[in-house]
Every structure is written in C-alpha cells, then in structure tokens.
Amino acid sequence: MTTTDLDSAADEPTNERAETTVSEAGSDRDDRYGPSERDSLTERIDRLEAENERLRREYARLRGTRNRARATGLVAVGLVAIGGGFVLHDVRNVLFALGATGLFGAVLIYFLSPGTVVTAGVGERIYAALATNQRAIAGALxxxxxxRYVPIPASERTLATCRLFVPRYREYDLPDADDGPIVTDENARGLALEPTGMRLFHEFERTLTSDLASDPSLFAVQLVDALVEVLELASSAEVDVVGNRATFAVSDSAFGDVDRFDHPIPSFFAVGLAMATAQPVAVEVTDGDDRADWLVTCRWEERRQRETAGDEQ
Structure with a gap:
C-alpha cells in the first residue's frame, strides 16, 4: 500500500465521523424546529399581524365615530339654540351666537380632526439620527x-429668522444672513444651519393669543408655557431669569437626553430668546438638581468680534 493510499484510508473515518456529526446536528435542529412547530410559529405570527391590523382599523373607526358624535352633538346644540332664538326674543342675540358657535365647532371637529399621530418615541429616534449626523459633520470639520444661536434681521425679501452657528475658531465673527450652510469666510468659518427650534418657535407664535412679551423674564415664561402646554416636549418646566441669563429647569423630556446637539428643547428656548433680544444666544445644558432632570442655561450678549484673522488652531 502506498503512502497516498494510507493517507486516504486514514481520512475516510474522519470524513464519516464529520458526516455523522453534521447529520446528527441537522437531526437535532429538525427535532427542535420540526415542520409542525415551524408551521405553528408561522401561523401565530400571521394571527398577530392580522390582530394588529384589526386593532389599528378599530382604533381609526372609534376615533372617527367619536369625532362624528361630537360634531353631531354640537350641531344639535346649535340648532336648538337657534330655534330657541326665534321663540325667546329677550335672549335672541345670545342664543343665535351660541347656535353659530355650536355649528362652527361642529364643522371644525368634522373636517379638521387629527389624522395620523407620530409617537414621541418615533420622533426621538428621527431626531437622534439627525443629531448624530450633524455632530459627526461638525467633528469632521x-x-x-x-x-451660538444667531438672530437674522428681517429684510425686504425674508422674515426675521435665526441660525445655528458652529464656529471653526475660538475667536470669530458671526456669519452674514446669506452665508451657509458651510461658511467659508476666514473670520466666520464654520457651519450655519437652521436650528431645530426655529419652526417650533413659529408654531409657538401662531398659537399666541396676545403679543410677545418685551421683557425677557415674561417672555421666558411664555416659552416655558408653550413648551409644556402647546408643544408638549416636556411634562414640566420652570425658568429663572437674572440679567442676561435665563435658566430653564426641565423634566421628562419627550425627546430623551437634552444635552445632545441642537436638541429641540434648548434649541426652542435659545431661538426664542435670540429673536426676542436680537442678540446671539449661547446654551449650556447640565444635569438637573432637586428641581428637574435638566438645567438649560441661555446667555445673550453683545457680538464677539474676532480680534485677528491669524488665531487659527
């Protein structure tokens, strides 16, 4: 017998044992997840998916039914009030006004009822991805x-707005209104982005029933009320204003940790104060104390001008 034959003969038992082991492992997997169990799991998944779909449809149906019931109730109240106005002449004006209000409210509820609702968890995940990308871009540059949150005055073509400026140098000039998103001016090099809080601030302005307060202390209170009651980005918030500093104590953020890049809560506060004071606003976020989960400190001050163009890092 040659050396090759001996090697082949020595390999045969090993191959047989390997095949046996693989066969046994496959047999074990088959025993563990047999056809009947796989069919059963597939059937359970199908049933769960069907049940979830049924619950979504039922929720949409109940929501529509509830809105229609409210609208019908307001229509009934409106018609009764208007009918009473024709009978009770002494209070005719009041009843007609009540009837018109009821009919108008019914129209609003029926046609303007909310549709799809995005949960806070979904919104937080979307923000987290954007914040991670923006922070990575700033780090790479x-x-x-x-x-700084920099106010941009209104012009003939645009309304007043605000920009989020991330500078390249420790000493810098602020960018012009038309600069961005990458500012290449040597004295104002950096990123100039639309802050998360800009559109939130516009939403806050639309909901106001009175003018914006001119005093920073009163204006900061308006921002706190809007954050909790209108935007619902936190369960509670308080503010303390001293000089050119406002410290917001925030609890139960709907978008997770507040100390991330351009988080909606500090961004909303900073944008609002920048627009109200017409000054750049710096933000510092720290862990909370016995008052709240987070402390957001906003400071507004005169523009810092870069002393020399050669202070590069």
Whole structure:
C-alpha cells in the first residue's frame, strides 16, 4: 500500500465521523424546529399581524365615530339654540351666537380632526439620527463646541429668522444672513444651519393669543408655557431669569437626553430668546438638581468680534 493510499484510508473515518456529526446536528435542529412547530410559529405570527391590523382599523373607526358624535352633538346644540332664538326674543342675540358657535365647532371637529399621530418615541429616534449626523459633520470639520444661536434681521425679501452657528475658531465673527450652510469666510468659518427650534418657535407664535412679551423674564415664561402646554416636549418646566441669563429647569423630556446637539428643547428656548433680544444666544445644558432632570442655561450678549484673522488652531 502506498503512502497516498494510507493517507486516504486514514481520512475516510474522519470524513464519516464529520458526516455523522453534521447529520446528527441537522437531526437535532429538525427535532427542535420540526415542520409542525415551524408551521405553528408561522401561523401565530400571521394571527398577530392580522390582530394588529384589526386593532389599528378599530382604533381609526372609534376615533372617527367619536369625532362624528361630537360634531353631531354640537350641531344639535346649535340648532336648538337657534330655534330657541326665534321663540325667546329677550335672549335672541345670545342664543343665535351660541347656535353659530355650536355649528362652527361642529364643522371644525368634522373636517379638521387629527389624522395620523407620530409617537414621541418615533420622533426621538428621527431626531437622534439627525443629531448624530450633524455632530459627526461638525467633528469632521474640526469645529468648536461653542455654539451660538444667531438672530437674522428681517429684510425686504425674508422674515426675521435665526441660525445655528458652529464656529471653526475660538475667536470669530458671526456669519452674514446669506452665508451657509458651510461658511467659508476666514473670520466666520464654520457651519450655519437652521436650528431645530426655529419652526417650533413659529408654531409657538401662531398659537399666541396676545403679543410677545418685551421683557425677557415674561417672555421666558411664555416659552416655558408653550413648551409644556402647546408643544408638549416636556411634562414640566420652570425658568429663572437674572440679567442676561435665563435658566430653564426641565423634566421628562419627550425627546430623551437634552444635552445632545441642537436638541429641540434648548434649541426652542435659545431661538426664542435670540429673536426676542436680537442678540446671539449661547446654551449650556447640565444635569438637573432637586428641581428637574435638566438645567438649560441661555446667555445673550453683545457680538464677539474676532480680534485677528491669524488665531487659527
């Protein structure tokens, strides 16, 4: 017998044992997840998916039914009030006004009832991805952590707005209104982005029933009320204003940790104060104390001008 034959003969038992082991492992897997169990699991998944779909349809149906019932009730109240106005002449004006209000409210509920609702968890995940990407871009460009919310005055073509400026140098000039998103001016090099809080601030303005307060202390209270009652981004918030500093104590953020890049809560506060004071606003977020989960400190001050163009890092 040659050396090759001996090697082949020595390999045969090993191959047989390997095949046996694989066969036994496959047999074990088959025993563990047999056809009947796989069919049963598939059937259970199908039933759960069908049940979820049925619950979604039922929820949509109940919501529509509830809105229609409310609208019908308001229509009934409106018609009764208007009918009473024709009979009770002494209170005719009041009843007609009540009837018109009821009919108008019914129209609003029927045609303007909310549709799809995005949960806070979904919104938080979307924000987290955007914040991670923006922070990564700022890091790749070698930008500072000293972020400013810069007000941009209104012009003939645009309304007043605000920009989030992330500078390249520790000493810098603020960008012009038309600069961005990447500012290449040597004295104002950095990123100039639309802050998360800008559109939230516009939503806050639309819901106001009175003018914006001119005093920063009163205006900060308006921002706190809007954050909790209108935007519902936190369960509670308080504010303390001293000089050119406002410290917001925030609890139960709907979008997770508040100390991330351009988080909606500090961004909303900073944008609002920048628009109200017409000054750049710096933000510092720290862990909370016995008052709240987070402390958001906003400071507004005169513009810092870069002293020399050669202070590069």
């Amino acid at each position: 070698g930008l500072e952590d000293d972020v």
